[in-house]
Amino acid sequence: xxxxxxVRAVIDHxxxxxxxxxxxxxxxxxxxxxxxxxxxxxxxxxxxPVRVCExxxxxxxxxxxxxxxxxxxxxxxxxxxxxxxxxxxxxxxWTTPWGQHVVVSEHFHTYTSVExxxxxxxxxxxxxxPSGHMPKTGYFFDTIERMDADFDEDDLxxxxxxxxxxLMSDGEAAYWRSQAELYRDCDRAISVHLNGTxxxxxxxxxxxxxxxxxxxxxxxxxxxTVASEPEFVMELFDRQTEIALENMxxxxxxxxxxxxxxxxxxxxxxxxxxxxCGVPSVREIWLPRYxxxxxxxxxxxAWRTFKHSCGAIEPLIEAFIDSGFDILNPxxxxxxxxxxxxxKAKYGDRITFWGGGVNTQETxxxxxxxxxxxxxxxxxxxxxxxxxFVFNAIHNVQALTPIENVxxxxxxxxxxxxxx
Amino acid sequence: xxxxxxxxTSAIKAGKRKDAKSATQAALDAAIPPAQILAALGEGMxxxxxxxxxxxxxxxxxxxxxxxxxxxxxxxxxxLIEAGIQxxxxxxxxxxxxxxxxxxxxxxxxxxxxxxxxxxxxxxxVAPDVLIEAVEAHxxxxxxxxxxxxxxxxAMREAVARIRERGLKVKIMVxxxxxxxxxxxxxxxxxxxxxxxxxxxxxxxxxxxx
Ligand code: B12
Numbered sequence: 001x002x003x004x005x006x007v008r009a010v011i012d013h014x015x016x017x018x019x020x021x022x023x024x025x026x027x028x029x030x031x032x033x034x035x036x037x038x039x040x041x042x043x044x045x046x047x048x049p050v051r052v053c054e055x056x057x058x059x060x061x062x063x064x065x066x067x068x069x070x071x072x073x074x075x076x077x078x079x080x081x082x083x084x085x086x087x088x089x090x091x092x093x094w095t096t097p098w099g100q101h102v103v104v105s106e107h108f109h110t111y112t113s114v115e116x117x118x119x120x121x122x123x124x125x126x127x128x129x130p131s132g133h134m135p136k137t138g139y140f141f142d143t144i145e146r147m148d149a150d151f152d153e154d155d156l157x158x159x160x161x162x163x164x165x166x167l168m169s170d171g172e173a174a175y176w177r178s179q180a181e182l183y184r185d186c187d188r189a190i191s192v193h194l195n196g197t198x199x200x201x202x203x204x205x206x207x208x209x210x211x212x213x214x215x216x217x218x219x220x221x222x223x224x225t226v227a228s229e230p231e232f233v234m235e236l237f238d239r240q241t242e243i244a245l246e247n248m249x250x251x252x253x254x255x256x257x258x259x260x261x262x263x264x265x266x267x268x269x270x271x272x273x274x275x276x277c278g279v280p281s282v283r284e285i286w287l288p289r290y291x292x293x294x295x296x297x298x299x300x301x302a303w304r305t306f307k308h309s310c311g312a313i314e315p316l317i318e319a320f321i322d323s324g325f326d327i328l329n330p331x332x333x334x335x336x337x338x339x340x341x342x343x344k345a346k347y348g349d350r351i352t353f354w355g356g357g358v359n360t361q362e363t364x365x366x367x368x369x370x371x372x373x374x375x376x377x378x379x380x381x382x383x384x385x386x387x388x389f390v391f392n393a394i395h396n397v398q399a400l401t402p403i404e405n406v407x408x409x410x411x412x413x414x415x416x417x418x419x420x
Numbered sequence: 421x422x423x424x425x426x427x428x429t430s431a432i433k434a435g436k437r438k439d440a441k442s443a444t445q446a447a448l449d450a451a452i453p454p455a456q457i458l459a460a461l462g463e464g465m466x467x468x469x470x471x472x473x474x475x476x477x478x479x480x481x482x483x484x485x486x487x488x489x490x491x492x493x494x495x496x497x498x499x500l501i502e503a504g505i506q507x508x509x510x511x512x513x514x515x516x517x518x519x520x521x522x523x524x525x526x527x528x529x530x531x532x533x534x535x536x537x538x539x540x541x542x543x544x545x546v547a548p549d550v551l552i553e554a555v556e557a558h559x560x561x562x563x564x565x566x567x568x569x570x571x572x573x574x575a576m577r578e579a580v581a582r583i584r585e586r587g588l589k590v591k592i593m594v595x596x597x598x599x600x601x602x603x604x605x606x607x608x609x610x611x612x613x614x615x616x617x618x619x620x621x622x623x624x625x626x627x628x629x630x
Contacts, residue, residue: 117545135518135545139571142520219523220483227435227480271524272597273615274475361598365570400571 003073007189008260011304011326011352013387018417021391024062025074025191026263027054028308031397033102036060038403043069049103051091056083057140057396070410075188080175085123085209097136128211139399143206148214156232158239160215164207165196165243168250180255191261196244197293199237199286201267230285237289245296252301263306264293270311273336279315287323294324312336317347330395331356340382353383354390358409364393365401369408376412424450425460432464435484437491444492454499461492465534473617486530507538509627512554513564514542516575521568524596527616528564535620548582555590562626567596577607584608591626
């Protein structure tokens with residue numbers, strides 16, 4: 001069975017020859033660049049600096065040799081532009097604050113403050129105020145809230161928060177054509193992030209890709225807007241959805257046959273202990289727009305749709321199913337009410353769990369390889385039966401995760417699969 | 421007709437900033453003692469904290485309530501100062517070095533403020549030296565440290581160690597997604613709270629015990 005068929009089969013709830021595994025196919029199932037380097041060394045791969053494919057979370061590209069070494073089933077086609085608004089092209093060397101030599105896009109322009117913190121410019125434009133900040137002891141960037149001086153919370157304008165959503169440009173279309181060409185005969189399943197379908201993702205609200213964002217751009221400000229101006233938020237989501245539907249049609253015309261999985265939305269609805277938003281609000285504000293997107297996809301394409309939400313989101317899974325999502329990620333079993341057995345029993349035949357393979361808040365970073373192995377085997381036993389499970393950790397594998405634990409995780413999946 | 425104080429409490433509960441402002445003004449105009457107005461505010465915030473803890477309201481509702489409280493405080497604060505009414509305790513809060521998550525930290529700060537502490541928020545990514553300096557400058561009674569990442573749990577440990585080393589007589593409470601009671605104990609903190617409502621209860625216990 002080819003990886004592509006395997007991934008498609010489990011999403012359609014059929015058991016396969018072995019459990020498919022993903023690391024690196026999206027910006028929420030990836031691996032921190034420091035860990036990618038450690039894995040390359042562990043497997044004796046060509047020693048070369050890791051490519052930072054996602055500069056915000058500093059994710060390292062899992063290149064084909066590492067995909068092979070780890071036995072992975074999913075290949076990404078990344079968006080043309082990174083979250084900081086520049087394309088990843090013409091790689092150049094950069095040394096991270098923790099002293100790792102990586103390669104980054106030629107448009108990755110940073111400066112270091114006297115305190116030793118790193119700041120990055122949007123669109124590679126040095127004349128624009130920085131939109132990302134990495135503390136000197138940090139391992140990732142965070143977005144900087146740049147507030148528009150003219151902003152008036154009593155006079156919200158949808159257009160201000162729509163600036164980043166436009167129709168696919170010719171350049172972008174050409175990019176997708178070339179990528180489709182490259183991966184048309186790939187044996188692995190192809191995963192892509194859809195453009196513009198993330199509804200209210202708090203990582204994107206501050207618009208780190210824009211030089212001078214207008215509108216509601218603060219994190220707290222956004223949540224307050226959801227509570228006090230739901231009509232504004234719904235109108236914004238409607239407009240966004242209309243643009244996205246148009247772009248999906250264009251993408252489908254170019255690369256529809258190549259793509260298997262589309263990441264629709266990464267909005268986090270859960271905290272460690274609870275929800276960010278009550279179930280009725282999610283059903284009213286998000287569900288109808290998600291449904292439009294998912295219905296279009298299911299009517300017009302063979303793609304399977306992927307929803308990411310961290311945290312304690314058990315009370316919302318029914319709403320995600322009603323929205324038409326095929327796949328749920330990262331299945332944060334370490335959050336309240338996210339017991340793997342109960343999730344599988346209650347929802348396992350109606351949605352595919354892509355994640356949940358190991359606890360990344362405890363076991364993977366702090367446990368022993370033996371503990372990692374035991375937990376991974378247990379999760380596979382729970383989630384794999386009847387299909388509906390793609391193995392992935394919970395969210396990205398973070399910096400400072402011991403390489404022997406990552407290796408123990410991969411070996412445990414192989415063991416579950418009966419050796420390779 | 422509700423009294424201005426009842427109106428104020430319900431405006432806070434519902435997160436209505438304009439109503440909170442007008443109710444505060446009405447209360448001041450009616451010459452209601454500022455301490456009573458403050459108590460009405462606190463009652464509203466305490467109710468929000470309880471409902472948040474019980475998963476009846478969520479982050480957005482707490483944020484709008486806190487914004488309404490701030491709108492009211494803007495009017496009330498000068499009057500309180502004039503009347504010589506000051507919070508009895510100072511609470512210093514930050515997210516530890518290397519970490520930029522601040523939603524939870526901010527909620528804790530707001531609820532503690534609602535319980536009539538003086539709150540000094542040092543922001544995110546705060547190094548131990550900055551923290552120590554601030555504890556001394558503000559004569560803080562309690563420090564709250566927040567960490568949301570496993571990669572910044574060591575920074576929390578370090579911050580607690582440095583404060584202890586310095587011999588500062590300040591209580592330390594910790595929280596954030598990956599933090600547990602056990603970890604708090606292990607690094608020598610005085611307390612852990614899983615949510616903002618419990619953080620208020622813990623802070624009150626810590627100052628009473630002091
Ligand atoms: C929102 C969020 C973000 C936002 C943060 C926006 C902001 N300005 O804060 C964004 C999108 C920017 C973000 C970025 C990242 N995040 Co994040 N994020 C979350 C998420 C979904 C919710 C956190 C949150 O705000 N909760 C809401 C508040 C109200 O809850 P809370 O913070 O837990 O606080 C409550 C209690 O903990 C307590 N409390 C908090 N602080 C304190 C302090 C004291 C003194 C006390 C007593 C109590 C207390 O009271 C609060 C109120 O009740 C969590 C998921 C989760 N399970 O928590 C992931 C999570 C914390 N993030 C994670 C990661 C890894 C990241 C990134 C590295 C990106 C990545 N995913 O690879 C970056 C790093 C950013 C950085 N440089 O620091 C991981 C951490 C995993 C780990 N191994 O530690 C989590 C757990 C997601 C996951 N499933 O893996 N994130």
